[in-house]
Amino acid sequence: MNITVLIKQTPSVEELRFDERGNMMRDGVPSVLNPLDEFALEAALRLKESAGGAVTVLTMGPPQADEALRYCLSKGADAAVLVTDRAFKGADTLATSRALAAAVKKLSSETPLDLVVCGKNSADSDPGQVPAQTAAFLGWTDLPCALTLEASGGKLSFTRAIGAATQKGELSLPAVVSIEKKANDPRLPSIKGRLKSRSAQVRQLTAADIGLAPSDCGAAGSPTTVTRCFLPETGGQSAASAQKPAATMTDLIAAAREGGLL
Secondary structure: OEEEEEEOOEEEEHHHHEEOOOOOEOOOOEEOOOOHHHHHHHHHHHHHHHHHHEEEEEOOHHHHHHHHHHHHHOOOOOOEEEEEOHOOOOOOHHHHHHHHHHHHHHHHHHHOOOOOOOEOOOOOOOOOOHHHHHHHOOEEEEEEEEEEEEEOOEEEEEEEEEEEEEEEEEEEEEEHHHHHHHHHHHOOOOHHHHHHHHHHEEEOOOOOOOOOOOOHOOHHOOOOOOOOOOOOOOOOOOOOOOOOOOOOHHHHHHHHHHHOOO
16 A cells, blocks of 8 residues: 655744744744644554555655654655745645645656545644645545544545544545544654664655646745734633623523524
């Protein structure tokens, strides 16, 4: 089974900072593998161990995203691909998904892929749109919120979260699957894996390599723009928080009736 894991290098969440214009500051902030991608990589490695095959990690980003790819190699991934080009600067989730899907098509034309696995969302911007959009560009089935995966006979059996409930099912491959945070316990890199990853080759692909025109990439290919990021203001106390529960519930019911909700 040939699996590609989409990952992202993100700023460390604990050290996120914003400038006076509300832009996220990445310079001087440590970068790490997106925490939710750890669960996607672990799910892919477990599938490889049970069904055979290979795991390739793929990311779009600047040259320094090489570090996140090598970290994945140290955990057991077999190959790494970095899609990097100045043309990708300013990409929103749609342009990012278009580029990732084009890279997946490129890799699949060389060695047919069965499955793309992603983290549920990224820790820096948290939209959670890339898995579904990538699946749409590929024309593959999209399965969100997966908890368990088992591959057999060209099909994928799964359990996924739906709110507080779970659903079991089966789908045909190829597919794009996003993994829930509670799906597994990610392994740690081994010393042997760390040493091996230092000398491993990371393949680089440009926009031209994956067949994208400049108008399809980065800000030029993005229908949306982030105008400002900011931390929510904290402090103060709600009017209801200082009251007794019974009084609070009475007030809520009264407010709901007054607003025509009851």
